[in-house]
Each structure stands twice: as structure tokens, then as C-alpha cells.
Amino acid sequence: MKKITTILSFVFITIILFGCQQSNDKKLDNEVSNTDKLETQAEVTEGDFTYRLVTKKAEYSENEPIKIYAELEYTGDKGEIEIFHSTSPFSFPMVETTRNYEIEYGMNEPLISTTLIKGEPLREEFVGSGGYSSEDKNEYKDFMKRVMDKEFPAGHYVVNGIADFYIRVSEGTEPEEKYELEAQVGFSVIN
Template identity: 90%
Template structure:
């Protein structure tokens, strides 16, 4: 009787695991098709700031440079405003959804300031990203080496762009207001 119970338990658990795997596969397929719907330009407004994220093309060839940039524009009442940020206010982390690989975007973290003039966008371009550790699988390492060398392998990419900065609430105070504007664009490499 115990053998039958163990066998039935094993079969039941196997069926559940196979069902879960099929569910995950469907989710990945949906994500790929959703990338096809992503735009090459996105714009977000929060308070007195407009953030734009752009990839110049929806489809690149494997040997073609990937052109991505972000803009931050001040639209408030003043003529100019000072923002505080790391090496840049712009971050370009990505996900290659065919392989489900995250492409991190590291940055130096000094405290810098930039003056934004009303109606004149500040622009920052994607200059490369990625990284890996010695524990990562060889396939992942090879993929990241190519990305770090700005040679994107074929796949579907989603850029999860961020503009991250602070402003002083009023002159002469230490109080700051934090902004983290996010937008998403997508592109494919064939």
C-alpha cells in the first residue's frame, strides 16, 4: 500500500510541475509578443519635468550600432532649475526577453548638479552596459561580452529607462524633492 501511495504522490507532483512549466512558457511567449507592441519612443511627465526615451529604430541588424538616448526637459515657471544626480540622471537598464537576460546599467555615484534651462532638453546617450561574474554560465558570459562591446546578439530588447534626480524644494534649504521618471521602449536585433 505504501508503494502505491508513493507512486501516486510522485505522479501527482510530476503533473503539477509539468503544468507549472507550461504556464511559465506561455508567459514568456506573451512577453515576446508584447515587445512587438512596444514603441521606439516614450514620454512621461511628472510635475515640471518631461522625460523622453528613444531608440532610433525598431529593428537593428547584428552588426549595426544601437542608438538609444534620453532627454529631460524642464517645463515649469522658472527660467532655469538646478537638478542633482549621479554621473548622469539617465539610466538605461535592459532585458533581452528571448533569453530572459537582464542587462544592468552601472554608474559612478558622485553628487553632480546640472542646470536645466526651461524648454531646452538635456540629452544623454546610451554608451554601453552589462556585466557578469565568474559564477555565471558561459552562454550568459558570452552574451554579456558582446553587449559590453556594443555588439548586441539577435533578440528582443526592452529598455527600462529612468531619469533619477533631486531638486531643492526652495532656495536656502536642505529639503529636496526626489524624481524618478520611468519609460520603456523596445527594439529587435535580427
């Protein structure tokens, strides 16, 4: 009898816990995700540099051009400073959260230098990104082809912008100070 009572108690507790878990899952489905709360502008300051990431609108139509840009501004004591970076100090990788697709942002990696003048932001616009392999599903390939043509399908996008560069600590020396400033903005594309 004691064995049956123990088994029934275990089954009863399992049913209660399972019911609570289902209730919590429903609550999570109805909550607004963090990606829905993202702003259209973000600004990060580190040392003598301010990085800005901006999408012009929170919502675009499906055939409308997406306007995203990044700025890097030098705010230090010197009149100007030289930074070193890949093809660009900016990258615009994204995630489309409706489908959970990552949109990579590749670029060539030569060493280029740019002189930033104090108070004059270096600005660059998003020019497109993405890619796929022959092993990817057709649905993913079709999505990426559209993104690569700057025709974003309906969905919610999070831009994980990065400004990646370094400076020389003192003129003519090898020691360097590396910067990787990150910011996020979000936008939706509707039919």
C-alpha cells in the first residue's frame, strides 16, 4: 500500500509541475521580446571615441530601401588621430528574429588607415550583406538572395553594429590600443 501511495504521489506531483511549466510557456509567448524594444539609434563612448549606429526608421515597407548608417567620432585632446582598420572600421551583422536567421557581414581585411578630425564624424552607410552555401536550405538561400539585393523580406531585424579599429599609442611605435565598440538597433519590415 505504501508503494502505491508513493507512486500516486509522484504521478500527482509530476502532473502539477508539468501543468505549471505549460502555464509559464504560454506566458512567455505573450511577452514582448527584448528585440521588440530596441531603439532606432544607439550611441557608445569608449575613451576618446563615440560610435553611433542609426536606422532611419523603426518600420519599413517590404520594397522600401533600408537606411542604416554608422558614425565614429574622435573627441580627444588632439586635433586629429589616425586609426587603423580593415576595409572599413564598421560592420553591420544582423539577425532576423522572426526566422532566427543570421545575416553575416563579411569584408576584406587589408590594413587601411583613416585620419579622424576632432568633432567631424566618419560616416558610412550600410551597403548590403549576407551569404549562403550550397548546403543551406532553399528557403534560407531565397531569403539571403533578397537581403543581398537589399530587398529585405518582412520580419524583425536586429543590427549588431561594430566599430573595430586600433590606434598607435605614440607616434612611430608598435604598441597599439584596440577598440571594438558595439551597439544594437532594430527595425521591422512589413508587407
